[in-house]
Amino acid sequence: xxxxxxxxxxxxxxxxYALMACGLNLIFGVMRVINFAxxxxxxxxxxxxxxxxxxxxxxxxxxxxxVPVGCALLGILIHMLILRRIESAPxxxxxxxxxxxxxxxxxxxxxxxxxxxxxxxxxxxxSVQLFGVNVSLSxxxxxxxxxxxxxxxxxxxxxxxxxRAVRSAxxxxxxxxxxxxxxxxxxxxxxxxxxGMAGLAGVLVAPAFAIDPQLGSRFIIKAFAVIIVGGMxxxxxxxxxxxxxxxxxxxxxxxxxxxxxxAFLFLLMLGVLLVRPRGLLGVGVRI
Amino acid sequence: xxxxxxxxxxAIALVAAGVVPLIGSDYAVSFSIQxxxxxxxxxxxxxxxxxxxYTHFGQVAFFGIGAYVGSLLIFHWNVPWYLAMLAAALAxxxxxxxxxxxxxxxxxxxxxxxxxxLARVLEAFALGFDGITQGGTGIYLKPLGxxxxxxxxxxxxxxxxxxLTWRLDNSRLGLKLxxxxxxxxxxxxxxxxxxxxxxxxxxxxxxxxAAMGCLYSVYLGFIDPPTAFASNIELTTIxxxxxxxxxxxxxxxxxxxxxSVVNEVLWANYPQIYLASVGVIxxxxxxxxxxxxxxxGMKGGWLALGRPLFRRSAQPASQSS
Numbered sequence: 001x002x003x004x005x006x007x008x009x010x011x012x013x014x015x016x017y018a019l020m021a022c023g024l025n026l027i028f029g030v031m032r033v034i035n036f037a038x039x040x041x042x043x044x045x046x047x048x049x050x051x052x053x054x055x056x057x058x059x060x061x062x063x064x065x066x067v068p069v070g071c072a073l074l075g076i077l078i079h080m081l082i083l084r085r086i087e088s089a090p091x092x093x094x095x096x097x098x099x100x101x102x103x104x105x106x107x108x109x110x111x112x113x114x115x116x117x118x119x120x121x122x123x124x125x126x127s128v129q130l131f132g133v134n135v136s137l138s139x140x141x142x143x144x145x146x147x148x149x150x151x152x153x154x155x156x157x158x159x160x161x162x163x164r165a166v167r168s169a170x171x172x173x174x175x176x177x178x179x180x181x182x183x184x185x186x187x188x189x190x191x192x193x194x195x196g197m198a199g200l201a202g203v204l205v206a207p208a209f210a211i212d213p214q215l216g217s218r219f220i221i222k223a224f225a226v227i228i229v230g231g232m233x234x235x236x237x238x239x240x241x242x243x244x245x246x247x248x249x250x251x252x253x254x255x256x257x258x259x260x261x262x263a264f265l266f267l268l269m270l271g272v273l274l275v276r277p278r279g280l281l282g283v284g285v286r287i
Numbered sequence: 288x289x290x291x292x293x294x295x296x297x298a299i300a301l302v303a304a305g306v307v308p309l310i311g312s313d314y315a316v317s318f319s320i321q322x323x324x325x326x327x328x329x330x331x332x333x334x335x336x337x338x339x340x341y342t343h344f345g346q347v348a349f350f351g352i353g354a355y356v357g358s359l360l361i362f363h364w365n366v367p368w369y370l371a372m373l374a375a376a377l378a379x380x381x382x383x384x385x386x387x388x389x390x391x392x393x394x395x396x397x398x399x400x401x402x403x404x405l406a407r408v409l410e411a412f413a414l415g416f417d418g419i420t421q422g423g424t425g426i427y428l429k430p431l432g433x434x435x436x437x438x439x440x441x442x443x444x445x446x447x448x449x450x451l452t453w454r455l456d457n458s459r460l461g462l463k464l465x466x467x468x469x470x471x472x473x474x475x476x477x478x479x480x481x482x483x484x485x486x487x488x489x490x491x492x493x494x495x496x497a498a499m500g501c502l503y504s505v506y507l508g509f510i511d512p513p514t515a516f517a518s519n520i521e522l523t524t525i526x527x528x529x530x531x532x533x534x535x536x537x538x539x540x541x542x543x544x545x546x547s548v549v550n551e552v553l554w555a556n557y558p559q560i561y562l563a564s565v566g567v568i569x570x571x572x573x574x575x576x577x578x579x580x581x582x583x584g585m586k587g588g589w590l591a592l593g594r595p596l597f598r599r600s601a602q603p604a605s606q607s608s
Contacts, residue, residue, distance in 0.1 A: 034396045085574060091395050092342045093573050096529060099344065100569035103522055107563035217518070221407050224400045232397075259415035266408040273401050274389050 005133045006250050012135065014246025015143035016201050016208075020219060021226035021238045022150045023197030026157075029170040029233040030190040032091070033083060036098040038198050039220030040105035045071050045202025046211045047113045050120055053206075060123045064145075064203050071199025072192040079191040084184070102216065109213035116212060123207045138207035145204055147239075153197065154235050166190055170233070218262075222249075225269035231279025241280060292590075293453050293536045300449070300540060304442045308435050316434050320506055322547040323441040324499050328520070329527040329539035330448035334492040336525070337534035338461065339485055340468030341391070344521060345402025348409050349379045349493040350500040351515035355413060357501025358426045358510045368431070369440060372501045379497025380490055387489035391482070394471075410516035425511030428504065441502060448495060449540065456536045464488055465534065519562055523550065526569045532579025537590065541580045 024038045048070065049063040078101065086093045124138035157163035168176040169186040177183045205211065205219075222245065230241030245265055253261030272279060307319045328346065336343045353375035360366040360374055386405070393401050413420045420426070431437060455461040466474040467481050475481045504510035523546065531542025546568065553561050576583065584590035 028396075032396075034400065082570065082574065089573075089577060090340075092336075092340065092533075093577060095342050095344075095396065095399050096525065096569055097573045099522065099525075100566040100573070102566075103519070104563045104566035104570075107560060107566070111559060111563075221404055224404060228397075228400065257415065259411050263408050263411040263415065266404045266411070269404055270401060270408070273393055273397060277393065277397060 004131055006254055007247060008130060008133050008135060010247030010250035011243050012139045012143040012246070013250060014243035015146040016205055017219075017222055017226050017246055018150050018239045018242035019146035019197055019204070020201040021223040021230070021242050022153060022235060023194035023201070024223050025227045025230075025233060025235065025238045026153070026166075026197075027191055027194040028227070030166060031083070031087075031187050033094045033098065035194070036095070036220065037078070037101040037105055037216075038194070038223060039216030039218070040102045040109070041071050041074065041195050041198040041216070042202040042205065042219055043211070043213055043216035044074075044105060044109055045199040046206040046209075046215060047109055047118070047202075047213065049203045049206040050118050050211060051113070053120055053123060054118075060120075060207075063206075064200070067203045068196040068199035071202070072196035074199075075192045075195025076188060078195070079188050083191065084188075087187075102220075106213050106216065113213060115214075117210045118212070119210055120207045136208070142204040142208050146201060149197065149200060150239055153193070154239075157235065162189075222262075222265060225265045227279075228269050229272045229279055231281045234279065234281045237279055237281030293456075296537055296540065296590075297446075297449055297453070301446065304446075308438055313434070316438050318547075318551060320434060320438050320441055320502075322543060323438075323445045324503055324506075325524060325527060325547060326445045326540065326543040327441065327448050327495050327499050328524040329531070329543045330445070330452055331492040331495045332524050333452065333528050333533065333535075333539045334455075334464075335488050336492075337528055337538070338455070338464040338468060339488050340534075341485070341489075342395070342399040343402055343492070344399050344525075345404075345406045346492070346496050346524060347516050347518065347521040348402070348406040349383060350496045350503070350520060351406070351409055351413065351512075352382050353379050353497030353500030354504045354510050354515040355420060355500075356497070358428060358504045359419070361428055361505070362426050368437070368501070368505045371505075372440070372498050375501035376494050376498040379493045379500075382497075383490040383493035384486070387486040387493075391485045391489060406516050406518075406521070410512045413512040413515065420512070423511060425509055425514070426504075428508050428510075430508040431505060434506070437502060437506060441499075444495060444498065449536075452539075453536050460484070468534065519565065522562075522569065523565055526565055526572070529569060530572045530576070530580060532581030535579065535581045537584075538579050538581045541584075545580070 020038070020042060024035060027033060027035050027038070045067045048067050052058050052063040052066065053060055082097055082101070083094065086097060124141050126137045127134045128137055128140060130140070157166055165176070165181045165186050168179070169181060169183045173183050226242045226245055227238055229245060230237030230239070245268070248268060249262060249265055252264035255261070256264070304319070308316055311319070328350070332343060332346050335341050356378040357368070357371040357375040360371040361368060366374070390398060390401050390405070414422050417423070463474070463479045463484055466477070466479055467485060471481055500515065504515070507514070527542035527546045528539050529542070530546060531540065532538030549568070550561070550565070553564050557564070572579070581590060
């Protein structure tokens, strides 16, 4: 078994999962909403990237800037039109709303881009040597960007005024509100930030994977697995679990084939749910 | 005009169901079978999702289990479809018992994610173990010549599900399940065996979908993993219950009839936006009629007053952390 190769492959895969799961986790932490549409925002972002680079012949870095901003705007729209209006409704309503939103996004994506696979040829081709293993450049760049942005957002949450406001809105909304924090606006900003992170993950996925409108449903379960294994609401837990699950998926696929290999992730998730529901680093979020 | 109670509505539904195969065309029978399959799914989902209030995104897992158990029995051993259906229902119950025991320890969003993930695991297994399930190629069954026996079976099961729900709604058991939905800890402290009841509701809500999975594959004459574990079946079922009214006796019936007709029109005229339309219907229902059509009917005075949904205003999400 080529251990180094599998480990590096797994960690590189985990980077994108980390970025996506961190956005999802952030939204859950502040809003207590499980965003089933998170993966579909990623898919729409990846497809938009292909359109920008292949269709409009614009440079890739422009997509890196434009698409996440677009996704953040989409997030603001979703929050204003739907989620803000059901904030005080029972939990089931927000689950159903984002689940419905997810199917709408998939359907719209199929209408715009068609149901087939597309890719991004000619961007970040080639490979580099890393610990004696050939690593494709696109995956390496994706990993570095994803981990970089995840850590930057973590820094933002830990050490800035905005970050403290987000954390207090997540831990004690009433007290935050009494202390003069505009919790509504923090929620809006968090949803926009989380959606933007999903958008960036989508841009980074585009050069490295085959993309289709159903991509979201494949990625969302992996992001769920990541935040459950890492601990819901725990930011470092999500990054750690993302890398771990990247390795599990790559090793599992190597041993048992791609289809069963990806099922390992869900089995691991179900196992953690049942044995240690608060996850590796979770503090035990009570719902 | 007198208000209609559940029994009155059921009587009308029963007469309508009896008339269809007598005077209806093949198309009407075929459409009615689909409607009734979804009706059964909706009533089953209502047990766990409506009464005990557990958001269940994995009902299609049992639908798929039933579809594969039934299809494989028919395909390999030429079992008659009604026996295959019974076997599928049994398989659903056998699978649901341990799964319910394990998964129902999870609450709220954890349960939703867990069941959602479970359905995807089973789909991956159905694709991956292609030695048994023929993977993505799917299993082709001999088409049924006459759909009427199938229709009668589905109609009978639908009637049973409606009557069971009506009985449940008027019983202590139903009140206990509602108590779990309103406040599980309080219910537990009143001496209600919440775990046992939840698992019971979970298993009860898995048996009929497994049977429907088998009948659906017989009806189509074909099954493959994306069909057996289709997320649009899940979404449509939930949409029906939500639109009609969760945790009510008549809600799933109203929702299933309205949405089946809407879906049929959409599917015939605009198949490319079918999924998005169902999604939009769910969104609109969430935003504007979270208590369902039943509530509108009761307010308008057409339906007899019953138990409204969410009597106690639910806690804002922010206060529960």
